[in-house]
Amino acid sequence: MKRFAGYIFDLDGTVYLGEEPLPGAPETICQLMAQDSRCVFLSNKPIEPVSRYREKLRAMGIPVNDGDVINSSIVMARYLNHRKPGAKVYLVGEKPLEDELTRAGAIITSNPYEAEYVVISWDRDFNYRKLHDAMQAILNGAHMVATHPDRACPVPGGLVPDAAGMIAAIEAVTGKKCEEIVGKPSRWTVDAALERLGLPREEVLMVGDRLETDITMGKSAGIKTALVLTGITRREDLVNSTVQPDYILEGLPDLLKGD
Structure with a gap:
């Protein structure tokens, strides 16, 4: 070809x-x-740092350089920096995503009433408290954005639920649509x-x-x-x-x- x-x-x-x-x-x-x-x-996939992807590819014999691997965490950090540098974020997501956003200058808050953005991602610890707080933040005026829209992630032996489940749950309880999905x-x-x-x-x-x-x-x-x-x-x-x-x-x- x-x-x-x-x-x-x-x-x-x-x-x-x-x-x-x-x-x-x-x-x-x-x-x-x-x-x-x-x-x-x-x-x-935002549940591992981008350095882990580079290491994984290098271990397979693929000579990648820093910057050659881009995941939705990096893209979300770029998006927030473009929209509002230093934004206060209520995060539905895991530690690698939190670390990437923090490095880019976002302020992660546990207080839904001070959040300017609710960032939704794949979160294997998603629970009622996060659903409740995300709902309160969005109803209080925070922007709803997400890293990626994937319904499932392929793994050896089948599929596991991905970020679409978290997005759908928060959209359902708020009656609002996600404003931007950056992945x-x-x-x-x-x-x-x-x-x-x-x-x-x-x-x-x-x-x-x-x-x-x-x-x-x-x-x-x-x-x-x-x-x-x-x-x-x-x-x-x-x-x-x-x-x-x-x-x-x-x-x-x-x-x-x-x-």
């Missing part, structure tokens, strides 16, 4: 599943890099990736396993897209989908077909 100057790779379900690389994925990426293609890696497929994420690559859109390929995030984002940004069938999406899901990728791959090694 066509060789691109730049690649934006999703991680979970595309490059690896859990702690294990998907067959041929590291070797394929390394070969693309050796042929001078630039690569950026995206994850909507894939948002322009906030694709703009961060394109800025890192420093390439024209027509020279970039978005590669991922989800129609509703990875492929939708690429299409919306005017980037060519490749759906890999190693994660969430199955070939039969394409039959009735309004979102169609430019390429369909059984795995990342298909990127090298024709070499």
